[in-house]
Each structure stands twice: as C-alpha cells, then as structure tokens.
Amino acid sequence: MNIAVLGAQWGDEGKGKIVDLLTPNFSIVGRYQGGHNAGHTVYANGRKFVLRLLPSGILHDGITCVIGNGVVVDPQALFAEIDEVESAGVKIGDRLIISDKAHLILPYHRELDLLSEARRGERKIGTTSRGIGPAYEDKIARRGVRVGDLANMDALASAVQHNVAARNRIIPESTMDAGQVMEELRKAWERMSPWVADVSLFLARARAAGRSIMFEGAQGTLLDIDHGTYPYVTSSNATIGGVCTGLGVPPRAIDGVVGVAKAYTTRVGEGALPTELTGEMGNRLRETGQEFGAVTGRPRRCGWYDAVAVRYAVRVNGLDALALTKLDVLDGLSELQICTSYRCHGTILTEMPGDHAQLSACEPVYETLPGWDAPTAGIRRFEELPREATAYIARLEEITGVPAAIVSTGSKREDTIIRAHSVAAKWFGRN
Ligand code: IMP
Numbered sequence: 001m002n003i004a005v006l007g008a009q010w011g012d013e014g015k016g017k018i019v020d021l022l023t024p025n026f027s028i029v030g031r032y033q034g035g036h037n038a039g040h041t042v043y044a045n046g047r048k049f050v051l052r053l054l055p056s057g058i059l060h061d062g063i064t065c066v067i068g069n070g071v072v073v074d075p076q077a078l079f080a081e082i083d084e085v086e087s088a089g090v091k092i093g094d095r096l097i098i099s100d101k102a103h104l105i106l107p108y109h110r111e112l113d114l115l116s117e118a119r120r121g122e123r124k125i126g127t128t129s130r131g132i133g134p135a136y137e138d139k140i141a142r143r144g145v146r147v148g149d150l151a152n153m154d155a156l157a158s159a160v161q162h163n164v165a166a167r168n169r170i171i172p173e174s175t176m177d178a179g180q181v182m183e184e185l186r187k188a189w190e191r192m193s194p195w196v197a198d199v200s201l202f203l204a205r206a207r208a209a210g211r212s213i214m215f216e217g218a219q220g221t222l223l224d225i226d227h228g229t230y231p232y233v234t235s236s237n238a239t240i241g242g243v244c245t246g247l248g249v250p251p252r253a254i255d256g257v258v259g260v261a262k263a264y265t266t267r268v269g270e271g272a273l274p275t276e277l278t279g280e281m282g283n284r285l286r287e288t289g290q291e292f293g294a295v296t297g298r299p300r301r302c303g304w305y306d307a308v309a310v311r312y313a314v315r316v317n318g319l320d321a322l323a324l325t326k327l328d329v330l331d332g333l334s335e336l337q338i339c340t341s342y343r344c345h346g347t348i349l350t351e352m353p354g355d356h357a358q359l360s361a362c363e364p365v366y367e368t369l370p371g372w373d374a375p376t377a378g379i380r381r382f383e384e385l386p387r388e389a390t391a392y393i394a395r396l397e398e399i400t401g402v403p404a405a406i407v408s409t410g411s412k413r414e415d416t417i418i419r420a421h422s423v424a425a426k427w428f429g430r431n
Contacts, residue, residue, distance in 0.1 A: 001025075001255050001427055002213040003147045004243050008259030009221025010229075010267040011238075012293075012300060014325035014408060016040025016261045017076035019056035021406075021413050023213050025428045027211035029057030030203065033236035034218030035105060035135070036077040037128040039294025043411050047088060050269050050294045054117030059090055062137050064206075065292035069101035070236060070246020072135040073147060075188035077105075090229050098192060099199035099247075100148030106178050107184070108167040109134040113250070115171055125232055128271030128295055135403075136235035138163070147196055150189035151414075157182055185205040190362045193361050200248025207253060215243045215254065221313035222267075229304040240317040256427060258406070259319040261310050263327045263382025263392075268293050272359040275303035275339045287334045304337040304366065307399040312352040321405035321423045324393060328377035334391060336371050339364035340399055370394060382417050 005011045020042040023029060036052035043049075044059045051058065053073065056063040067073060067142035082092060083180050107276055109131030116133070117124045118257065128131060138144035143163060149156050157178075164178040201211060219238040222228045227239050234428035236242060244251055255284050260267065264285055267273045276283065285291065285302035292299055330336060344350045353359050385393075385407075405422035409415045 001213065002207070002253055003256045003258060004217065004240060004254055004262060005258045006215075006217030006240065006317060007223075007238060008261040008310050008317070008319065009220050009265055009306070010219040010222045010273070011218075012039075012218060012266055012268065012276065012291075013260040014323075015217060016051060016056045017041045017259050017325065017408060017411065017413070017416075018258070018323045018406065019214060020044060020059060021416055022214060022428070023060045023063055025212070026057070026063070026214040027188055028064045028066060028203070028213045030199075030205055030213060031053040031055045031216050031218065032068045032070050033070040033238060033242040034374060035072040035093065035130060035132050036046070036074055037130045037132045037234065037295060038218035040218070041294050041411075042314060043400060048240065049187050051233050052081055052295065054081055054085065054096070057084060057216070058092065058095070061091070062095075064097060065100045065243070066199055066247070067096070067102060068201070068247035069099040070242055071099070072132060072139070072236075073098065073104050073191060074105035074131065075104050075184070075351070077130070078189060078378055079188075082121065084420065093195070097199060097202055098134065098147055098195045100196050101199075101251040103135055103139045103144040104147060104185075105131040105135040106163075107181060108171075108174070109138070110135055111171055111174060111176070112167065124270060125204050126271075130295075133235045147184075147192065150192070151184055153186060153189070156185065160185070170290075170342065178311055190309045198226050203247060203249050203253075205372045213253070215247065221259070222309055223317055227316050229271050229343045229359060232269065232292040232356065254421065256320045257317050258321050258323055258424070259310070259313050259317060259402070260323045260325060261313070262289075262325050263305060263330055264289075265303045265306045265309070266291050267299050268296070268300045272356060272360050272362070273301050273303055274359065275306045275364045276301050276310075277303050284331060289326055304339055304364070305337045305396065306364070307396065308339060308342060308350065308352055311398075314400055319402050321403050322394065322400065323406035323408065324404040325408040327389065327393075328375065330371065330392075331375045331377060333371035336369045337366040337371065338395060338399065340367050341365045367395075376409050378415050379416065380417060382407065382419050408425050
C-alpha cells in the first residue's frame with residue numbers, strides 16, 4: 001500500500017506530524033518536490049525537530065528516506081540538517097537516498113532570489129529566500145546543475161564558470177567566484193556521493209520486493225506552480241502529479257491520497273487569502289496556534305476554514321481522506337465560521353477561480369456554527385470530543401465531500417485520532 005500525504009491548503013498544514021505518525025506503516029518515505037523552503041515540524045522523543053529537506057520519516061529507525069528528482073537540494077542546508085538530527089542520536093547511515101537527477105541550489109540562486117524579490121517591489125511574492133525559484137528556473141531553462149553532475153567535476157567546471165559569469169552580469173555587485181562554487185561542490189560530492197542513486201529504479205525494485213512507500217508533499221495545493229494562486233505560489237508541483245514526475249513512479253503506484261488541512265486556514269507570504277482575519281480573531285488564532293513560519297519565523301496570516309479551497313484540493317488531488325489538524329486551536333471560541341462559497345462582484349462562486357485578481361476580489365460567504373467550551377487538546381478518542389466539535393468536523397466533511405479520517409488535537413505524535421472504520425483505519429489495519 002503506497003500513500004501520498006500532501007497539503008490541502010497553503011502549506012504549514014501539519015504534514016510533518018502526520019507523515020511522522022504514519023511512518024511505521026511504511027518501509028520508505030519519499031519527498032517529491034520543493035526544497036528547504038519546507039519546514040516540517042515533528043515532536044518526537046521529547047524534542048522538537050524542524051525537517052526541511054530530509055523526509056519526515058527519518059526519525060524512525062529502519063525507514064529508508066528518499067529525496068526525489070523533483071526536489072531542489074542545497075547541499076549546505078542538507079548537511080546542516082543531517083548534522084542536527086545525528087547530534088540528537090538519529091542514525092542516518094544508508095537510510096538516505098538522493099536522486100542523481102535532483103537539481104542543486106547554488107549560492108547564486110540564493111542571491112537571485114533576494115534580488116528578484118527586491119526588483120518586484122510591491123508585487124513581491126514573499127518567498128522564503130532560499131533560492132528555490134531561481135534553482136527551478138535554471139532547471140526549466142536546461143542550464144541547471146544536477147546532483148549526478150558532481151561525479152564529473154571537469155565537465156561541471158566549465159558549466160559552472162558559464163553560469164556564474166552569466167549571473168554576475170545580472171547582479172553587477174556580486175563577487176561570486178566560480179572557483180569558490182566549485183570548491184563547495186567538490187566537498188559536497190565527497191559527503192553526498194554514497195547516498196546518490198537512481199531513485200526511480202530504487203523505488204521500482206522496492207515495490208517489486210513488496211516494500212511500501214509514503215510520498216511526502218511539501219507546501220500545499222494552493223501554492224502549486226500550476227494549480228495554486230499563481231503567481232503567488234512556489235515553483236514546484238505540490239499536488240499529486242508531482243509524485244510521479246518528482247520520483248519517477250507511475251500513477252498506479254499511488255494507492256491512496258491523504259490531504260492535510262488545518263481546522264482553520266493560514267498562509268505565509270503574499271497573495272490572496274479570502275478568509276483572512278486581520279483583527280483580534282486573527283491574532284488569537286496566530287497566538288494560540290503558534291502560527292509563525294517554521295523556516296523564516298514570519299507571522300502567518302490566519303483565517304477561518306476555507307471549504308472552497310479545500311474542496312478544490314480534494315478535486316485536484318483526488319483526496320480519499322483529510323487529516324484535520326490543530327482542532328484544539330479552536331477550543332474556547334463561542335462561534336466558528338466556515339467559508340462555503342465566495343461572493344465576487346455580486347456573483348456567488350462555489351469553485352476556486354483560476355485568476356488571482358478575481359480571487360483577490362472575492363469575499364467569503366460564511367456559515368456559522370457553535371463553538372465548544374470543553375477542551376479538545378490532547379483528546380485521542382473521537383467519542384470524547386465535545387458534541388459541537390464533532391458537528392463542526394461533520395459539516396466540514398459534508399462540504400468538502402471527504403471524510404476526516406485523522407484528527408489531530410495537539411503537537412505530540414500521540415495526540416491524534418485515527419477514526420475507526422475510516423479509510424485510514426482500513427489502510428493501517430486499525431479497525
Ligand atoms: P518559495 O518557495 O521560497 O519560492 O516561496 C514562494 C511562496 O511559497 C511564498 O509565499 C512562501 O511563503 C511560500 N512557501 C514556500 N514554502 C512554504 C512552506 O513550506 N510553507 C508555507 N509556505 C511556503
């Protein structure tokens with residue numbers, strides 16, 4: 001059984017926790033897109049880990065973790081993360097496999113990210129400044145450097161020289177030196193080479209041997225380069241298609257898809273967010289939910305649950321189930337709002353518009369539900385949730401058309417409900 005776990009909103013949905021929780025049911029966890037712009041927070045063994053590039057299965061002994069060709073890899077960021085988890089006692093050894101076809105983020109990509117944002121001025125995206133977009137730009141322009149290229153330093157040297165010279169023409173104040181970049185890459189290869197392999201072949205053989213795989217998404221559906229709120233998106237396919245292109249696996253290798261969504265909505269960076277709450281309620285969600293970027297520390301914009309957006313994620317990804325996270329953040333609110341449609345220039349829209357200007361002009365149409373007094377924090381049995389909380393979940397399921405098979409009530413692995421008789425219980429043998 002191979003399952004994809006991906007974001008059904010604008011990222012930061014709590015995918016790290018869900019992937020970590022489900023990992024013991026699998027043999028392999030594979031990341032298929034994004035880079036160290038992701039920040040998957042996992043609380044394990046009494047510690048907080050923020051995983052950026054390493055798949056969230058890395059904290060479990062015996063699990064193989066794969067970084068697919070669709071990921072962009074910053075070697076320095078990767079090594080820093082490996083050092084961090086190893087210093088906490090996690091052994092990586094031969095449990096990591098990096099695709100020879102994954103593209104590298106090089107020092108000039110980070111410079112270009114900052115420059116491009118500065119040049120956009122008012123129209124800036126609000127990127128994580130990690131060089132993600134420029135690395136994907138080079139990939140598409142067919143001048144990128146792939147992990148496998150590091151095996152042939154002589155051929156690489158002239159390509160890097162050419163690329164650095166071209167970048168220095170774009171950034172006149174840059175003092176980047178091709179020799180320095182090559183030195184960094186030489187060191188990177190020394191450390192990285194034992195982990196580099198043909199990921200598609202590895203996964204095909206693993207499947208033939210009966211090993212199961214979890215495909216781990218980063219960012220979220222509404223940040224997808226094609227299906228998100230373009231141009232305020234990341235530069236990769238965070239949606240289900242990214243699994244096939246980003247790991248070299250066929251569509252039939254995916255047996256199920258879980259979308260992770262918060263019980264409310266957040267977004268970090270620029271771009272439309274129809275249910276955004278700028279006043280006291282927004283502050284309350286941010287403080288209670290600790291909504292500050294795991295990578296950049298930026299405060300996240302918060303709002304009510306946008307069922308139009310999640311329903312869109314259900315359609316684009318063919319979600320079988322939702323993992324609903326951070327339900328406990330809503331504890332103690334007297335009323336909750338669910339956005340069921342948008343009002344745009346006097347017209348009611350029940351589907352996500354493709355045009356960002358149109359989405360920006362949309363106002364949410366809300367349905368109001370009663371909140372709950374008794375805390376849900378830490379509850380591990382669905383029957384123990386307050387009646388109003390189960391009614392809220394039932395209404396979200398009705399509007400989005402998929403079951404909330406997993407409900408998370410706290411940051412710890414254990415603070416999670418896998419609902420009896422749900423698809424998740426069926427997949428993981430818990431009925
Ligand atoms: P980039 O991926 O750094 O190019 O940033 C593009 C947009 O995606 C910005 O709005 C970022 O804030 C957002 N973004 C990128 N990665 C994440 C993530 O892991 N969680 C939430 N937002 C993200």
